[in-house]
Amino acid sequence: MSTYVNQVNRSDAFAEQTPTARPQIIWRARFSIVGASLLIAGLTCVVSSLLPGTYSANSDVLVSSSSTMTSVDAVSGANELATQFAQFARTAVVLNDAAARSGIPVDQLSANTSAATVANTNIVRVTVKAGSADESSKGARAVSEALVAQTQELLSSGTKTNTQQLANIDELLAKAKDDVDRLSRALTAAAPGSSRAQAVNTQLNNAQQQVTALVLKRIDLVGQAGRDTSGSAVKLSALTAEPIAAKVAPQPLLYSLVALIVSLVLTTELAVISARRRQSGRPSAAHDARGRARPQS
Incomplete structure (x- = not known):
């Protein structure tokens, strides 16, 4: 019985250590990425409209x-x-x-x-x-x-x-x-x-x-x-x-379009990096918890 539990624990740990694919991370954070990019593009358009022509x-x-x-x-x-x-x-x-x-x-x-x-x-x-x-x-x-x-x-x-x-x-x-x-x-x-x-x-x-x-x-x-x-x-x-x-x-529409493209690229990369960091911290905690539970079995 203990051998089976150990195998299950190893498979769970391996599953947790497997990084999430990049498209999945982007899909999960799509609303945040698009929302932040639109906000930056809108601010760029407003600010450039106020500059002297x-x-x-x-x-x-x-x-x-x-x-x-x-x-x-x-x-x-x-x-x-x-x-x-x-x-x-x-x-x-x-x-x-x-x-x-x-x-x-x-x-x-x-x-x-x-x-x-x-x-x-x-x-x-x-x-x-x-x-x-x-x-x-x-x-x-x-x-x-x-x-x-x-x-x-x-x-x-x-x-x-x-x-x-x-x-x-x-x-x-x-x-x-x-x-x-x-x-x-x-x-x-x-x-x-x-x-x-x-x-x-x-x-x-x-x-x-x-x-x-x-x-x-x-x-x-x-x-x-x-x-x-x-x-x-x-x-x-x-x-x-x-x-x-x-x-x-200035050209507000052109500037906002450039800001939108750049923001999409940057926020996407930030979302991926943030997700990777969160994933890298999870397996160690789970592993420690399972290590403490093994002697009881």
């Missing part, structure tokens, strides 16, 4: 060229220029103009403004982030308008500079030609072989060299003016009349 607005600027190049070259050139203008949009001259237009501090614009081409095309996309939808939209519109205005001013100033330089060259050239004519008449009037004739001849050679140098300089400026005129054929125009701002952060 961040809004983003985009404004597109088209870079076009009216040059006489072939269509393929013109498109390629416009695309390359768009990349340069995207970099120009982040410069101080553009941002200062945009700050004056929008009333937003230039430091804030500089920290929250980005510009890049759209898929390597001839479109520059200006993006401005701010704490309100109105400020973000206003900033994006101001930066795009400032980019167009400052580009036009930059191109026109180059043309004006060349025009003024040409006018100065023409004035000096006219004076040099007058000197050549005057010295030619003086040389004709001077006695051949005289010291005066030699002096006038030297002055005449210098004047003719000056005319040649001025003519070459004028040719170079005309070529430069032609290149600037080709550059001034580039035109920037705003495509977005009124940028629409969208809230980019």
Whole structure:
């Protein structure tokens, strides 16, 4: 009889020492796991809804060229220029103009403004982030308008500079030609072989060299003016009349979904670990109780 009891006790102890399967533990704790996860996700949604929002607005600027190049070259050139203008949009001259237009501090614009081409095309996309939808939209519109205005001013100033330089060259050239004519008449009037004739001849050679140098300089400026005129054929125009701002952060639904997934994983692991610890403590107590009961049998 005692042998049978001992065998039964061993089988009971072995059954108690056998750990419960993980799916069984999760199934038993399913309500606690789901409830805790939903509570954490709900709190995350509420807290993130109370945080200050961040809004983003985009404004597109088209870079076009009216040059006489072939269509393929013109498109390629416009695309390359768009990349340069995207970099120009982040410069101080553009941002200062945009700050004056929008009333937003230039430091804030500089920290929250980005510009890049759209898929390597001839479109520059200006993006401005701010704490309100109105400020973000206003900033994006101001930066795009400032980019167009400052580009036009930059191109026109180059043309004006060349025009003024040409006018100065023409004035000096006219004076040099007058000197050549005057010295030619003086040389004709001077006695051949005289010291005066030699002096006038030297002055005449210098004047003719000056005319040649001025003519070459004028040719170079005309070529430069032609290149600037080709550059001034580039035109920037705003495509977005009124940028629409969208809230980019925080996103309560997204944050709560992530919190729900993470909470489900963590609470599940905690439930399994807790159940394992409880099971590891039970066999020793049962074993001690049976050990005390054996002598009586």
